[in-house]
Amino acid sequence: MLFVIVPAYNEEKNIGRVLGGLFSHGHKNVVVVDDGSTDNTAQAAAEAGATVLRHEVNRGQGAALQTGNDFALQKGASVVVHFDADGQFNPADIEIALGAMKNNNADVLLGSRFLDNRSEIPWTKKYIVLPISRFINRLLTGLKLTDVHNGFRILSRPALEKINISQDRMAHNSEIIKQIRQHKLNFVEHPVEVKYFKYGQGVDGGIKILQDILAAKFLK
């Protein structure tokens, strides 16, 4: 059973369209984790037909994804797709990616913006922010990837059982990659389309992520 998990924070304007896209591509088990939104995201998601989990207070995207993962595990999911709520991803990519995952016998599939030419990435991001992020990510996680911090990923049940996201905010991306390596999970990168309506995380976001990763080194 496939579950699509959509973490959402104040996305009442986009969530209906995103969910409509997922349903029209035949995905039935769509779970929206409303991360303490102050608008009507939860209501809009429920009206669109999704299963809605609600965080009473905002905990961040990493926390919302782990809540979705736990729910999917409880419900007996065999595979889980992480999909952004802001309409950046193309729902048609899921089916193709699932095929690629099967062909490669992979536990995890990570979306990449750099394996085909569909994503129109702002040039400052493409040539400055992302190469630096990739390099730092490689240093921190030990895994060489063509992309960083792309929210599109697919996890098989064995991967879902092993990966535990403790980074509540945006550092969960690096954390997941690190855990893929630690648990020696088979992974494959696959081209996905990302549309840019807004810039996303700039340099500030990257610095915040580094802070979170360093803070976590003191704990455990």
Add this chain to the structure above:
Amino acid sequence: MFLIQILLVVFFLFALSKVIGRFRVGDLGLAGVVGWVLFWVAAMVVALLPNSTARLAEFVGIGRGADLVVYVALAGIFFIIFKLIVKIEILNREITKLTRKISLQDRNKP
């Protein structure tokens, strides 16, 4: 006696009263109250007899007593900040766990 000494002692007495107040309502354990009382009493001694730190300063190799107080205070403050950051991070994780549990329980209600 200088004015600063009087102000400091008044402040330390105020801090002491707060420590004892916290102990009375049960927010502070016995070890905590003893530690903080000793700390503020020591601070009062240093304020009233500034030269009392001079011998200690000389012993550890610092020129002036006042410098020793500043160095020790700075080190202490940074240590406390570190402990607070770790504590806040742990609290954050616990809040996330609770939030997750509540959201999953709400969903599984009939």
